Amino acid sequence: MNPDAHTLWRAPRWALALLLACLGMLGPFSIDTYLPAFSGIARSIGATPTEMQQTLSAYLFGFAVMNLFHGALSDSFGRRPVVLWGVAVFTIASAGCALAQHIGTLVFWRAVQGMSAGAGIVVSRAVIRDMFPPADAQRVMSQVTIYFGVAPAVAPMVGGFLFVHADWHSIFWFLTAVGVLLWLANWRLLPETLHATQRQPFNVPHLLRGYWQLGANPRFLLLALASGIPFNGMFLYVLSAPVFLGDLLHLAPDQFFWFFCLTIGGIMAGSFLSGRLAGRIAPKRQIRHGFVVMTLVSLANVALNLLFPAAAWWAMLPVAIFAFGWALMVPVVTLMVLDLVPDRRGMASSLQACVGSVANGFVAGAIAPLVMHSAPALAIASLLMMGIGLVAWIWVKRHVG
Structure with missing residues (x-):
């Protein structure tokens, strides 16, 4: 913790949580906003459904790769x-997506978006631990998750509205505007929370x-699996939303928001209780x-x-309850990861986010296309991913300590 933390932020604690949550929301916001326009983008640029899925995979793998560096760079x-710098590059990449006329160009700029969006969520975790002792840090982490949870609920509604009333390009112009506003807010408000004595030399x-x-620390790896893999039990349904909600539950695009509201409501309730x-x-x-x-x-x-048979009146509720359970435990696991290496919290946050993001990218590119057309297959895949996290947690508790 920064010994001068009490002088760096004099506004209410919730205000810092809100600022950090806005940084963290760039990732899910730039995923969920364009999901309602998936088929429209494909028709506009002549892309196949598989090629459109690669715009999501490119984003997630770009996110995973750069997550290895954001936190470590912030330690130095x-x-x-x-x-x-991360928000600035995200803003440029969003404009590149808006101007794309070919699937290859869109995939490229989506990858750049992913590479830059991770800076916010990775560094914000380190900022929280820089500023607060453990119990307070858990409270702030929970507040961040509550605010952060609003973005995925609002994003598809915003994206659907823009797509219907303008076109798909307007979605990415909107993300460009979000990037500009977020950069200005952080330039004006975000203090430097890493104490000069805690900086690490930048030496490759x-x-x-x-x-x-x-990476060789079994406790770290198991904790990263325990927090990152179960998230995909819920995220799988988000990735499969166009098929799950439209084809399996027979909802119209303007009804998709019910799923996101329920799921994010679960995240917010779990975070509040945490x-x-x-x-x-x-x-x-x-x-x-x-x-x-x-x-x-x-x-x-x-x-x-x-x-x-899957029906809208019940099939969305298990995902929301699952989200509640995940949000209840993940702030605690994240703080455990950060406290493993107090002098390199940025690196720990980076590597933890990378483990989760690699899993997200694999699920988006390989698992979701295999199971999204079957409600039982989605449920079984979700259970298996939760099971990996559960086994990792049981193992770390019993054998690593």
Whole structure:
């Protein structure tokens, strides 16, 4: 923690949480905003559904690759410069997407978007731990998740409105405007939270040794799996939304927002409860509660989908409850990861985000296309991904400590 933290931010704590949440929302916002326009973009530029799926995979893999560097760079050069450069590149990439006339160009700029969007979410985690002791950091992390949760609910509604009333290009022009406003807000408000005595020398061999030591730490790897893989049990449904909601549940595009509202409502409720429990119950107990919720609802989801045809009135609820369980435990696991290496929190945040993002990219490019056309297959895949996280958590608790 920065010893001068109390002098760096004098506004209410929720205001810093809101600023950091806006940074973190760039990633999900730039995914969910253009989902309602998927088929329209394909028709406009002559792309196949598979090629359109690559615009999502390119974004997610770009996000994963650069996540290895955002946090480590912020350990050396400071949190503020990395955030400002990341938002600036995101803004340029959004304009590139808006101007794209060919699928190859769109895939390229989507990859650049992904490479830059991660700066916000990676560095914001390190900023929280720079500024607050553990219990307060968990409360702020939970507040960030609550605010952050609004973006994916609003994004498809904004994207659908822009697509219907303008065209798909307007979606990316909107993201360009968001990038400009966010850059100005952080340039004006975000303090440098990394204390001068805590800066690490930017030395490539030293950096690689740090990655090797952290990557070889079984506790880190298992905690990263416990937080990142279960997210895909929910994210799989977001990635499959056009097919899941349109073809399987027979919802019109302007009804998609119900799914996102329910899911994000689950995230916000879980995050709120996580913040309320901070300092009141043991962290391991809170994580256990989150996994119990996810396990029970995942099993129920599989059973319902095997027994009954998917229907809109019930099929979206298990995803929302799953999101509640994930949000209940993930702030605690994230803080555990950051505290493994107090002198390289940026690197820890980077590597944790990279593990999750690689999983996201694999699910988007390989798993989602295989299972999105079957409600039982979606439910089983979601259960399996939650199971990986559960096994990782049980293993770290019993065998690593």
